[in-house]
Every structure is written in structure tokens, then in C-alpha cells.
Amino acid sequence: MSKIKVKTPLVELDGDEMTRVIWKEIKDKFIHPFLDIELEYYDLGVEYRDKTDDKVTVDSANAILKHGVGVKCATITPNADRVKEYSLKKEWPSPNGTIRSILDGTVFRKPITINNIPSAVRSWKKPISIGRHAYGDIYRNVEMIIPEAGKVELVYTDANGNVKDKVTVQDFKSSGVVMGMHNIEKSIDSFAKSCFNYALSEKMPIWFATKDTISKKYHAKFRKIFDDLAVAKKAELDAAGIYYGYYLIDDAVAQIMKHEGGMLWALMNYDGDVMSDMVASGFGSLGLMTSVLVSPEGKYEYEAAHGTVTRHYRKYQKGETTSTNSVASIFAWTGAIAKRGELDNTPDVVDFAKKVEKAVIDTIEGGEMTKDLISLSTAPNKKELNTVQFMDAVVKRLK
Numbered sequence: 446m447s448k449i450k451v452k453t454p455l456v457e458l459d460g461d462e463m464t465r466v467i468w469k470e471i472k473d474k475f476i477h478p479f480l481d482i483e484l485e486y487y488d489l490g491v492e493y494r495d496k497t498d499d500k501v502t503v504d505s506a507n508a509i510l511k512h513g514v515g516v517k518c519a520t521i522t523p524n525a526d527r528v529k530e531y532s533l534k535k536e537w538p539s540p541n542g543t544i545r546s547i548l549d550g551t552v553f554r555k556p557i558t559i560n561n562i563p564s565a566v567r568s569w570k571k572p573i574s575i576g577r578h579a580y581g582d583i584y585r586n587v588e589m590i591i592p593e594a595g596k597v598e599l600v601y602t603d604a605n606g607n608v609k610d611k612v613t614v615q616d617f618k619s620s621g622v623v624m625g626m627h628n629i630e631k632s633i634d635s636f637a638k639s640c641f642n643y644a645l646s647e648k649m650p651i652w653f654a655t656k657d658t659i660s661k662k663y664h665a666k667f668r669k670i671f672d673d674l675a676v677a678k679k680a681e682l683d684a685a686g687i688y689y690g691y692y693l694i695d696d697a698v699a700q701i702m703k704h705e706g707g708m709l710w711a712l713m714n715y716d717g718d719v720m721s722d723m724v725a726s727g728f729g730s731l732g733l734m735t736s737v738l739v740s741p742e743g744k745y746e747y748e749a750a751h752g753t754v755t756r757h758y759r760k761y762q763k764g765e766t767t768s769t770n771s772v773a774s775i776f777a778w779t780g781a782i783a784k785r786g787e788l789d790n791t792p793d794v795v796d797f798a799k800k801v802e803k804a805v806i807d808t809i810e811g812g813e814m815t816k817d818l819i820s821l822s823t824a825p826n827k828k829e830l831n832t833v834q835f836m837d838a839v840v841k842r843l844k
Contacts, residue, residue, distance in 0.1 A: 448478075448479060448480055448481040449479060449480050449481065449793050449794055449797050450480075450481045450791075450794075451480055451481065451482040451483070451782070451785060451786070451789070451791070451794055452789040452791055453512060453513070453514075453785060453788070453789050454482075454483040454484070454485045454512050455482060455483070455484055455485070455512070455514055455515070455516060455781060455782070455785050456484075456485045456487070456505065456508045456509050456512050456514065456515035456516070456746075457484040457485065457486045457487065457515070457516055458487050458489045458505050458515055458516065458517035458518060458520075458540075458746075459486065459487070459488045459489055459490060459518050460489055460490060460517065460518025460519045460520040460521075460753065461489075461490050461491055461518070461519065461520050461521040461753045462519075462521065462753035462754060462755055462758035463753060463754035463755070463757045463758035463761060463767065463769050464518050464519040464749065464751075464752075464753050464754055464774060465490060465518055465753075466758070466761060466832075467769060467771045467774050467832065468518045468774065470771070470832075470833065470836055471771065471774060471775055471778055471836070472484075474836050474837070474839075474840050475775065475778065475801055475836075475839075475840065475843070476778065479797060480782070480794075480797070482782075485508055485512065487501055487502075487504060487505035487508065488501060489501060489502060489505060489517070489518070489520050489540050490520070491520065491521045491523055491527065491531055491533065491537070492531055492533075494520075494537055494540070495531065495533045495534055495537065498534070499537050499538070499543070502540045502543045502544065503543065503547065505544065506543065506544040506547035506548060507547065509544070509548060509744055509745075509746050510547070510548065510740075510744055513743070513744055513745065513785075513788055514744075514745050514746075514747075514781050514784050514785045514788065515745070515746040515747070515781065516746070516747045516748070516777050516778055516780075516781035516782075517540075517541075517544075517746055517747065517748040517777070518748070518749075518774070518777075519748065519749055519751060519752050519753045519754075519774075520540045520541070520753065521753055522537075522538070522539040522540070522541075523536050523537055524536060541738075541748075544738065544746060545579065545738055548738060548740040548744055548746065549635045549740055549741060550635075550639060550738040550739055550740040550741075550744070550746070551576055551577070551578065551579065551635070551636050551639035551640060551643075551738070551739055552576075552577060552579060552736060552737070552738050553574050553575065553576045553639075553643050553709070553736070553737050553738075553739060554574065554575045554577075554721050554724070554725070554734055554735065554736050554750050555572050555573075555574040555575075555647075555734070555735045555736075555737075556572045556573065556724065556725065556728035556729070556733055556734050556735075557572070557733040557734065557735060557772060557773070557776060557806075558570075558571070558572055558728065559729075559733065559806055559809050559810060560810050561809070561810050561812075561822050561823045561824040562729045562730075562733070562809070562818060562821045562822050562823070563823060564727050564728050564729065565726065565727045565728075565729075566702060566727045568702070568703050568704060568705055568706075569704075569705065569706045569727060569728065570705040570706060570707075571705055571706035571707030572706060572707065572728070573701065573706045573707070573708060573710060573724050573728075574643070574647070574649060574708070574709045574710065575709075575710055575712065575717055575720055575721040575724055576636075576639070576640045576643060576709055576710065576711040576712065576717070577712055577714065577716075577717025577718065577721060578632070578633070578636040578667075578711075578712070578713050578714050578717060579714060579717070580628065580629070580632045580636075580714065581626065581627055581628035581629065581632065581714060582626050582628060582713060582714040582715055583624075583626060583714065583715050584714055584715075585626070585627060586624050586625060586626045587624070587625045588622065588623070588624045588625075589622070589623050589624075590620075590622055591617050591620055591621045591622060591623055592620055593617075593619065593620055594617050594618050594619055595617050596613060596615075596616050596617070597613070597614040597615050597617065597623045598611055598612065598613055598614060599611070599612050599613075599614050599625065626663075628663070628666075628667075630666070630670070633666065633667055633670050634670055634741075635740075635741045636711075637670050637671050637674045637711075638674065638741035639739045639740060639741050640653075640671075640709060640711045641674055641675075641678050641681075641682075641689075642739055642741070642743050643709060643737070643739045644685075644687060644709045645678075645681055645682070645685050645687070646739075646784075646787075647709070648685050648686065648687055649687060649707065649708055649709045650687045650688045650689070650690065650707075650708045650709070651675075651687070651688070651689045651690070651708070651709050651711060652690055652692055652697060652708050652709065652710045652711065653667075653668070653671045653689070653690070653691050653692070653711045653712075654691070654692045654693065654694040654696075654697035654698075654710070654711075654712060654716070655667050655668055655693070655694055655713060655716075656693060656694050656695075657693075658693060664713075667713060668691060671689070671691065671711070672691065675689035694712075694716060697710070698720075710724075725750070729818075729821050730770070730817060730818065730821065731750050731751040731773070732751060732770035732772055732773055732815075732817055732818070733770075733772055733773065733818075734749075734750035734751070734773055735747070735749070735750065735773060735776045735777065735780060736748050736749065736750040736773075736777075737780060745781070745784050746781075747777045747778070747780040747781040747784070748777045749773030749774045749776070749777050750773055751773055754769050757769045757832075766831045766832075767831060767832050768815045768816035768817070768829060768830065768831045768832060768835075769815065769832045770815045770817050770818065770835075771815075771832060771835060771836055772805055772809075775801065775802075775805055775836075775839070776802060776805070778798075778801075779798040779799070779801045779802050780798070782794060782795075782797065782798040783795045783798035783799065786798065800843060801839075801843060804839045804840075804842040804843040805839050807842050808835070808838050808839045808842055809822070809824075810824070811824075811842075812824040812825070812826045812827050812828055813828050813830055813835065813838045814827065814828075814829070814830065814835065815829070815830060815831075815832070815835050816829050
């Protein structure tokens with residue numbers, strides 16, 4: 446069989462543990478037999494990151510900036526136990542955080558919907574994508590315990606040491622607590638641009654939600670940036686047949702529970718953290734959740750939303766059979782390949798990626814699936830397959 450030609454290199458970022466095992470199987474079964482493709486390979490396994498003093502992570506991010514599209518396997522962010530286990534030099538930072546910083550990107554998560562795995566929310570018929578602003582707010586806060594009566598003030602001093610503004614946070618009459626948060630306009634602007642890029646790419650309407658009726662400066666700043674960009678992008682939104690809508694966060698939550706879905710829900714950091722877990726749980730499983738990092742300049746990095754599946758890897762190391770769900774990792778590859786084909790203007794490459802995705806969904810809807818999906822599926826006749834058997838079943842349908 447002649448292979449489909451992919452014009453531009455795809456940046457490949459390998460990873461750790463069970464997902465690394467699955468990664469190789471995906472390449473051997475779905476990529477190399479069907480595609481004539483150049484993969485620019487970077488090993489982001491924790492041991493090689495340690496060997497290169499994490500330079501490989503920086504190099505991989507710069508490669509994505511150069512080529513435009515990357516696909517990433519799940520990776521370990523080492524803690525003290527992992528440092529000991531792998532004899533590392535130090536607790537290296539999260540590769541995702543490093544790459545996100547270099548690309549100045551926003552992470553978007555979208556569930557993979559399957560007919561015989563119904564959502565827990567009856568009205569949800571189409572995927573709900575979450576765009577989370579992953580900088581600042583409570584995650585970069587400073588806090589203080591107030592032991593007794595006293596005044597806490599918020600003070601702005603310019604670069605020359607001049608006090609420019611001062612407001613009283615609280616004149617405490619007794620003990621309490623206080624917290625300060627911040628964000629950066631450049632980061633908010635990048636977040637908004639990434640959201641509009643993603644929505645236009647996916648042809649999904651954008652919901653943006655904050656509480657600007659209460660936070661008339663902090664939240665209102667986010668809203669203004671989004672509203673202004675919506676005006677600037679109106680022609681593109683109209684051409685794509687999608688819309689931008691602003692909602693108060695409580696109204697958005699109420700509406701989302703009754704909506705059929707099919708939108709990008711852009712959220713501030715804390716709201717995005719909470720609501721992404723709700724959406725993932727509502728649609729079934731993190732094993733059925735895609736994740737893509739989008740930069741304001743339109744650079745893309747695709748990965749699975751889940752981790753390295755350590756528990757299954759321990760079984761694999763002992764020679765035991767595992768039933769690890771590979772769907773999100775397969776969809777990371779298909780997402781990246783489809784985007785590569787879209788940017789290269791090669792419809793046959795895009796079509797191949799969609800055919801792989803259809804084969805995956807048809808396999809599960811046909812009753813063949815990994816153990817984690819058995820209890821979620823409403824299929825009348827279900828067959829539990831191990832890690833390799835499931836991928837072989839998908840390949841059979843693909844062929």
C-alpha cells in the first residue's frame with residue numbers, strides 16, 4: 446500500500462512509563478505503516494531530561510515554534526520520591542509548564558464523545574471544550590494570617606519608588622486572613638488570542654465567563670480584552686459561522702447544565718481548573734479527553750489529558766498484562782496529524798487522521814474496549830480487551 450505523504454516535519458515529544466509504551470505501539474501500528482512522515486524526535490522521558498539538564502524540553506518547544514505542530518506523550522514531573530527512584534539530579538520542573546511558557550500558550554481540553562458511553566448530564570450531546578487561563582490569580586497569590594486588629598493596605602509603587610496608589614483592603618478589628626492576587630495584561634491578551642484561534646480552528650462558538658459585576662477592575666479587565674478582540678475578529682467569526690458571548694460565571698454554570706454543548710468555554714484560572722474536571726467527569730473519563738496547547742501565533746502541541754498511568758506501568762514491569770486506555774494518546778496523534786495536514790493544505794493527511802478517529806470510535810461502539818470503559822458503556826455485548834488487543838482491533842477496522 447502506498448503511504449500518504451506528510452509535507453512538513455511533525456515534532457514528536459516522547460514521554461514516560463505506560464504512556465511511553467503505548468506511544469511506541471501507536472507509531473508502529475498507526476503512523477509508520479500508513480504515513481510517509483518526518484518526525485523530529487525529542488526524548489522527554491525523565492531520565493533524558495535529567496541527562497540534558499532539561500535542555501531537551503526547551504529544544505522541543507523551540508522546534509514546535511519552528512514547525513508549528515507537535516505531539517507530546519505524557520511525562521513525569523518529578524517529586525522527591527521520583528528523584529530517588531530515577532537517581533535524578535533535582536526535581537525538574539513540569540515539561541508542560543516549560544513548553545507552555547515558551548509557546549505562551551493556552552491549554553484546551555475537549556471530550557471524545559462516544560454513543561454508547563453517555564454523559565452524566567443528559568442534555569450534553571456535543572463536546573464542551575474548556576480553555577483555562579493557566580497563569581496568575583490564586584495560583585500565584587500571596588497570603589497573610591492577621592493575628593490581631595490592624596489595617597491591611599494594597600499599595601502600588603512605581604519603578605522609581607513613588608507611591609502611586611493605595612487602597613485599604615480591610616481595617617481588621619480582630620484576627621483574620623488576607624490574600625493578594627495578580628495577573629498580567631500580556632498574559633490575558635495571549636489567552637484571549639489563543640481562545641479565538643482555537644475556536645476559529647474548531648469552528649466552535651466562544652463563551653467567556655467572569656464575575657465583572659463584583660470585580661469591576663480585575664475581572665472587568667479580562668472581559669474588556671475578550672470583548673475588544675471579539676470586535677476585531679468579527680469578520681472571521683462571521684465567516685466561520687460562530688459567535689462570541691460573555692456571561693457572568695454563575696449564569697454560565699446554570700446554562701451549561703441545560704445546554705447541548707458544542708462550545709469553547711473560556712475561563713479564568715481557578716474556574717477553568719474546577720470546570721475542566723467537572724466536564725471530564727460528566728463526559729465519562731480522562732481517558733476520553735483530548736488536550737491541545739495553542740499559542741497566540743497559531744502554534745499547536747497535542748497530548749492526552751491524563752498522566753503516565755504509573756499503576757499500569759508497575760504491572761507492565763512485572764510482565765503482567767494491562768488494559769490501559771490508549772484513546773486519548775491516539776487522538777493526540779490524530780489531532781496533530783490533522784492540524785499538520787490543515788496547515789500544509791494536504792486534505793488526504795487530514796482525511797487519514799479522521800479515519801483513524803472513526804475507527805477508534807467504531808471499535809468502542811462495536812463493544813470492544815479497555816477495562817476502564819466497560820462499566821461506563823451501554824453496549825449490549827461488551828468485550829474487554831488488553832492494551833495491545835484494543836489497538837489491534839482499531840487497526841483492523843482502519844484497514
